[in-house]
Amino acid sequence: MGNNSATFGLNGENYEYPVMSGSEGPDVIDIRKLYGQTGAFTYDPGFTSTASCESELTFIDGGEGILLHRGYSIEQLAEQSSFMEVAHLLLRGELPTADEYSDFTNTITRHTMLHDQLRGFYQGFRRDAHPMAIMCGVVGALSAFYHDSTDINDPAQRMIASHRLIAKMPTIAAMAYKYSIGQPSMYPDNELSYTGNFLRMTFGVPAEEYVVNPVIEKAMDRIFILHADHEQNASTSTVRLAGSSGANPFACIAAGIACLWGPAHGGANEAALNMLHEIGHPDRIPEYIARAKDKDDPFRLMGFGHRVYKNYDPRASVMQETVKEVFAALNVNDPVFDVALQLEEMALNDPYFIDKKLFPNVDFYSGIILSAIGFPTSMFTALFALARTVGWVAQWNEMISDPGQRIGRPRQLYTGPKQRDYVPVGDR
Numbered sequence: 020m021g022n023n024s025a026t027f028g029l030n031g032e033n034y035e036y037p038v039m040s041g042s043e044g045p046d047v048i049d050i051r052k053l054y055g056q057t058g059a060f061t062y063d064p065g066f067t068s069t070a071s072c073e074s075e076l077t078f079i080d081g082g083e084g085i086l087l088h089r090g091y092s093i094e095q096l097a098e099q100s101s102f103m104e105v106a107h108l109l110l111r112g113e114l115p116t117a118d119e120y121s122d123f124t125n126t127i128t129r130h131t132m133l134h135d136q137l138r139g140f141y142q143g144f145r146r147d148a149h150p151m152a153i154m155c156g157v158v159g160a161l162s163a164f165y166h167d168s169t170d171i172n173d174p175a176q177r178m179i180a181s182h183r184l185i186a187k188m189p190t191i192a193a194m195a196y197k198y199s200i201g202q203p204s205m206y207p208d209n210e211l212s213y214t215g216n217f218l219r220m221t222f223g224v225p226a227e228e229y230v231v232n233p234v235i236e237k238a239m240d241r242i243f244i245l246h247a248d249h250e251q252n253a254s255t256s257t258v259r260l261a262g263s264s265g266a267n268p269f270a271c272i273a274a275g276i277a278c279l280w281g282p283a284h285g286g287a288n289e290a291a292l293n294m295l296h297e298i299g300h301p302d303r304i305p306e307y308i309a310r311a312k313d314k315d316d317p318f319r320l321m322g323f324g325h326r327v328y329k330n331y332d333p334r335a336s337v338m339q340e341t342v343k344e345v346f347a348a349l350n351v352n353d354p355v356f357d358v359a360l361q362l363e364e365m366a367l368n369d370p371y372f373i374d375k376k377l378f379p380n381v382d383f384y385s386g387i388i389l390s391a392i393g394f395p396t397s398m399f400t401a402l403f404a405l406a407r408t409v410g411w412v413a414q415w416n417e418m419i420s421d422p423g424q425r426i427g428r429p430r431q432l433y434t435g436p437k438q439r440d441y442v443p444v445g446d447r
């Protein structure tokens with residue numbers, strides 16, 4: 020093969036594999052025939068050096084802190100676009116024209132209601148159930164209600180299921196919050212925007228009119244944009260792996276929600292705010308930075324570090340600016356923001372964080388904004404899941420539409436006992 024190939028030797032044999040180039044980012048070595056030809060597997064437990072698929076949706080340059088959705092920078096989308104425009108961009112490939120936008124938002128709006136029997140589903144949970152436990156359960160249960168959109172081989176049914184998931188996540192999340200505080204859930208209001216409707220379902224009550232604050236609506240919509248999609252992160256990879264078996268889209272998204280819940284992933288926004296409150300005062304920051312550096316202490320600075328970003332997460336920059344806007348709009352000031360700013364300043368000047376290229380990520384500031392808007396920390400990851408559903412369904416559609424996709428089935432390095440004979444219990 021030409022210069023776009025990789026060669027290596029194993030057990031005295033030389034092997035050559037094609038190198039593929041994308042439109043941006045690192046080349047990939049196509050090793051699909053490696054096991055058949057060499058009898059050996061590659062070994063990459065955290066998939067640090069593994070490309071699991073081809074995708075046109077999102078590009079991340081971790082070294083430069085660049086995030087693009089179908090070529091548009093997250094900074095421009097956060098500043099100039101809307102979450103529904105970004106949903107259309109990710110799902111259908113282009114920013115919508117005015118007519119396409121109207122059609123898309125009308126379609127989503129008309130799928131925001133839940134089947135009324137699902138309202139009873141919530142009664143089975145304790146009031147103090149974590150909202151992510153409810154999200155896992157309710158989204159998985161959607162499979163039982165929408166048999167007309169579970170044939171994954173029918174593009175029309177795939178799109179209906181995608182619209183239903185995007186549309187119903189705000190209703191499901193808002194109902195989880197209302198259930199936890201003992202208030203009646205609010206039905207969607209089709210006159211409101213996607214995000215305005217979510218705010219009303221969350222903070223409105225049947226006893227009085229709820230007026231959406233446009234500054235908070237814009238900030239919330241921007242937070243949704245920042246969380247929409249992020250290449251092949253753990254929860255997206257979970258959705259793709261579940262989808263590769265042919266599982267229905269509702270089950271796949273429920274799997275993604277379960278994975279996102281982990282504190283190393285989407286659960287970090289809840290953990291980061293809890294950490295900032297535990298630190299409590301700038302004077303205690305050095306103590307926590309020392310703990311984060313201590314190999315014998317499992318404590319990590321939550322909201323810091325990233326598998327891909329070895330520079331500032333561009334979403335964290337936008338999030339920090341949004342804190343200032345929301346504080347000004349609500350005329351609030353939370354001392355925890357000062358703790359966050361000083362923690363960032365001290366960490367980014369500490370050799371440990373500099374050497375390991377640990378910067379604030381999307382989860383570091385988001386909790387401060389969400390708390391100022393009125394969400395309890397337990398709702399933070401549910402809001403992440405609400406927004407990431409757009410990316411999950413877009414990635415799922417891309418995978419299902421790929422004629423070359425096969426069931427995902429990794430292998431292993433076996434280190435267990437060699438074959439041995441059974442010993443009857445009397446002889447053990």
Ligand code: SDX
Pocket residue numbers: 065248249251252253282283284285287311312318319320321322323324325326327375377380381382
């Ligand atoms: C998200 O993948 C995505 O795109 C995810 C996400 C998305 O949009 O989908 O961006 C959302 O999940 C953001 C990340 C949120 N998680 C956190 O903030 C939790 C705290 N961060 C870490 O646990 C960690 O940084 C990860 C999980 C984010 C990344 O883990 P990696 O890539 O496996 O890195 P690592 O754990 O191997 O750490 C490398 C080194 C280690 O030290 P050494 O063993 O090399 O000496 O850096 C250290 C770690 O101990 N380190 C930290 C740290 N993060 C890494 N030390 C202190 N504090 C931290 N936060």
